[in-house]
Amino acid sequence: MEQRRAGVNKNTDWANAIHYDNRKPNYVIIHHTSQNSTAQTVRTFQLAHTKVSSHYVIGRDGQVIQMLNDYDRAWHAGKSKWGTITDMNSVSLGIELDNNGREPFPETQINSLLVLLDTLKSKYLIPQLNFIGHADIAPTRKDDPNVNFPWKILAEKGFGVWYNEDFLPEPPTAFNPTDALKIIGYDMSNPEAAIRAFKRKFIRTEVNGVLTARDRAVLYDLYRKYY
Ligand SMILES: [Zn+2]
Structure with missing residues (x-):
């Protein structure tokens, strides 16, 4: 009840809506x-x-x-x-x-x-x-x-993303890994940390802040497949 009161703005008028339910996790x-x-x-x-x-x-x-x-x-x-x-x-x-x-x-x-x-x-x-x-x-x-x-x-099984391990396409020259990571969702205010997180998840060896040519190809494959 405490929370329900806290969510009501005292500076506005109140008229009770009747159609609603709880917000769902997404x-x-x-x-x-x-x-x-x-x-x-x-x-x-x-x-x-x-x-x-x-x-x-x-x-x-x-x-x-x-x-x-x-x-x-x-x-x-x-x-x-x-x-x-x-x-x-x-x-x-x-x-x-x-x-x-x-x-x-x-x-x-x-x-x-x-x-x-x-x-x-x-x-x-x-x-x-x-x-x-x-x-x-x-x-x-x-x-x-x-x-x-x-x-x-x-x-x-349909939870999260993975890349095609059998064939990795060559990214086009205009491909920008920083933009791709950002579009995927990563906070790029610390690019090295974001790349480390990406590599820990998808590359799993040499977890560091530098993208190799293969890492870029993995990123490009995920990017074009899902985003
Ligand atoms: Zn945790």
Whole structure:
């Protein structure tokens, strides 16, 4: 009730509209917890001082724990930007995968994630391009999910994007990688950080701030395929 009162502007008149419902999440942000167990993560999200939370936590064993209603605004994205959106927490669901930040993600855990993503995608009509990682929206601060996260498997199921590994087209000379990254959604105020996030996700080796000729071809393929 507190929030409903806070949302009413005292400087305007009020006439009650009758047709409305709750705003729906339109993005899914995937994280790794950087912790050692699901129990530890759940505890972290329940401590008063941490000021962090997410809608779902998925264990290495595939257990899915929901911690907030999908319609509530979790505190998982922090300071972040994607395209022109500067308040990702307001438009997204947060999913935390129990992972110490360096290890691979077990198949059981990914299978549970895929089932959950399928439910969320159809329930809220979330576009394929809107399944992204924390590092995508906060490239200077975050590196999750780590380099082992199987974005390719997700893209094959309709969550997020991947490129054609068998044939990479030569980008035209006019192709501008900075513009392409920006159109995809990356905040280019720190180009090196954005390129690092891109490479961690799609290239997975030599995660640095420099695009090789092949990296540019991967970027061009994604760009012409989806954007
Ligand atoms: Zn995160």
